[in-house]
Amino acid sequence: MSLMPVTDSMFLAVETREHPMHVGGLQLFTPPDDAGPEYLRDLRENLLERTSVREALQRRLRTPVNTAGYLAWQRDPQLDLDYHFRHSALPRPGRIRELLELTSRWHSTLLDRHRPLWEAHLVEGLADGRFAVYSKIHHAAMDGVSALRQLTDVLSDDPADRDCPPPWGKPRSSPPAARPALGALDPREAVRAATGAARQLAEVPGGAVRIAKEMLRAQALTLPLQAPRTMFNVPIGGARRFAAQSWPLDRVRAVASGAGVSRNDVVLAMCAGALREYLVEAHALPAQPLTALVPVSMRSAKDADAGEASGNRIGALLANLGTDLADPADRLATIARSTTEGKRLFRELTPVQALLLSALNVAPLAASPLPGFTTATRPPFNLVISNVPGPRRQMYWNGARLDGIYPASVLLDGQALNITLTTTGDNVDVGITGCRRSVPHLQRLLTHLETALTDLEKTTR
Known part of the structure; x- marks a missing residue:
C-alpha cells in the first residue's frame, strides 16, 4: 500500500461526470519510409509483448473510505494491457478534423476507477498516411508536467531506433526507483514526511x-x-x-x-x-x-x-x-x-x-x-x-517521426x-x-x- 498525498486525492474527490479529472495528450507521427500496410497492427502486437510497466501505471485505487475520496494506492495484480492500449481507425475522409473529433470524445469520458487510471489509443486512418497516439491519465496519478515527460521518455532522437518502449514502458535510461514497494508502507518514510511537514508549516x-x-x-x-x-x-x-x-x-x-x-x-x-x-x-x-x-x-x-x-x-x-x-x-x-x-x-x-x-x-x-x-x-x-x-530535438518512436504533441x-x-x-x-x-x-x-x-x-x-x- 502507498498512502496518497492530499494534493492527489483532491482530484478524485472533486471528480464528477461533468468534471473528468484526467490530463491527456495527442501525439502525431509520420511512419518510417519502410512501413508496410500492416505496420500499425504489427507495432501494437509487438508493444503488447512489452509487459514491463511503470510503477505509476500499475497502481489502482484501494476501496474508498467514503465518497469524499481515496486514501491509498495499491498495485493491480491483474493489469490488462489489452484493455488499456486500444487500436482505432478514423472515419473517412481521415482529416485532422476527424482526429480531433475522436479525441474530443475520448477526452470527455471518465476513467474506470476499478483499474489503473490511464488509457492509450493508437489511431490510424489519416488521409496523409500519418498516425496518432492519444493517451490520458488521471490527475491524481500524475500532473501535466509528469504526463508529458512520460510521453517523451519513450521517444528516441535516432530514426533508426526500432526498440523504443511502449507508452506504459519504463525508460531504458531510468535508474532503479528509490521508493519502497507499493505492497508496504515504509515507517521511515512516514517519519521523514512528518518531520518535513512540521518544518514547512513553521514557514507558513x-x-x-x-x-x-x-x-x-x-x-x-x-x-x-x-x-x-x-x-x-x-x-x-x-x-x-x-x-x-x-x-x-x-x-x-x-x-x-x-x-x-x-x-x-x-x-x-x-x-x-x-x-x-x-x-x-x-x-x-x-x-x-x-x-x-x-x-x-x-x-x-x-x-x-x-x-x-x-x-x-x-x-x-x-x-x-x-x-x-x-x-x-x-x-x-x-x-x-x-x-x-x-x-x-x-x-x-x-x-x-x-x-x-x-x-x-x-x-x-x-x-x-x-x-x-x-x-x-x-x-x-x-x-x-x-x-x-x-x-x-526532433524525436522518433520506433522509426516514426514525431510531428507534434x-x-x-x-x-x-x-x-x-x-x-x-x-x-x-x-x-x-x-x-x-x-x-x-x-x-x-x-x-x-x-x-x-x-x-x-x-x-x-x-x-x-
Whole structure:
C-alpha cells in the first residue's frame, strides 16, 4: 500500500461526470519510409509483448473510505494491457478534423476507477498516411508536467531506433526507483514526511505576511476574484471540444528577442490576442482585462532526474492578459510586467510559501461545486494557460517521426476553457480544451492565434 498525498486525492474527490479529472495528450507521427500496410497492427502486437510497466501505471485505487475520496494506492495484480492500449481507425475522409473529433470524445469520458487510471489509443486512418497516439491519465496519478515527460521518455532522437518502449514502458535510461514497494508502507518514510511537514508549516506565517505585503504594495500582484465575468466562467457539462495546431518556435523567439521579453510572455500574448478577437466576435468582450492562471512547476533539479515521475508538484501565479488593450504591443508589455512581478515573488519565497501563494490563487475553485457559487461570484481567474517544456530535438518512436504533441487538460465549473502549450523540436504545439456546451466554434481560436502572432511580429519589425 502507498498512502496518497492530499494534493492527489483532491482530484478524485472533486471528480464528477461533468468534471473528468484526467490530463491527456495527442501525439502525431509520420511512419518510417519502410512501413508496410500492416505496420500499425504489427507495432501494437509487438508493444503488447512489452509487459514491463511503470510503477505509476500499475497502481489502482484501494476501496474508498467514503465518497469524499481515496486514501491509498495499491498495485493491480491483474493489469490488462489489452484493455488499456486500444487500436482505432478514423472515419473517412481521415482529416485532422476527424482526429480531433475522436479525441474530443475520448477526452470527455471518465476513467474506470476499478483499474489503473490511464488509457492509450493508437489511431490510424489519416488521409496523409500519418498516425496518432492519444493517451490520458488521471490527475491524481500524475500532473501535466509528469504526463508529458512520460510521453517523451519513450521517444528516441535516432530514426533508426526500432526498440523504443511502449507508452506504459519504463525508460531504458531510468535508474532503479528509490521508493519502497507499493505492497508496504515504509515507517521511515512516514517519519521523514512528518518531520518535513512540521518544518514547512513553521514557514507558513512568514510567507503569509510577505504575500499580504505584496498584495498591498501598489497592487503589484494580479489577485484572485478580480477577474471579469466572461462566457468561459459558467457551469460546464461533461462533453469536450479539442482543437490543436503547431507554430514555428523561431517566430516566437523572434518576437521575444525584439520585444525584450520571455518566450512564455509571447505565447501568453498570442493567447490574449486570440481570446480578445474570439470574444469580440461573440460580442462578449468585457471592459476589464482577462486574468489567466499560469501553472509553475515546483519540481527541483533533484526531482527532475530520471525515474518515476508522478504526483502533483505545481504552483500557480496569476497574469493580467491585457485584453482590454487594442494594441498588441501594449498587451505584451502588460503581460510581461504582470508575470515579472509574480515570478519575482516566487523566487523570494520558500517552496512551501510559494505553494501557499498558489493555494490562495486557486482556493476559490474549491467552492465551485456549491450550488450557485459559480453564477453568484466573480471568477478567481478566467482560464488556465500552461506552457510545458517538451523535447528540444526532433524525436522518433520506433522509426516514426514525431510531428507534434498536443496537450488536453482539465476543466472545472466556472472554467470552461483551457489552453496548454508545449515545445517539440522547432515547434510550439498548442492544445485547446473547451466545454462543448459553453465554448462554441472552438477551432476559431486557432485562426485567432495565428492572427495574434502575426500582429506581434509586426510590432517588433
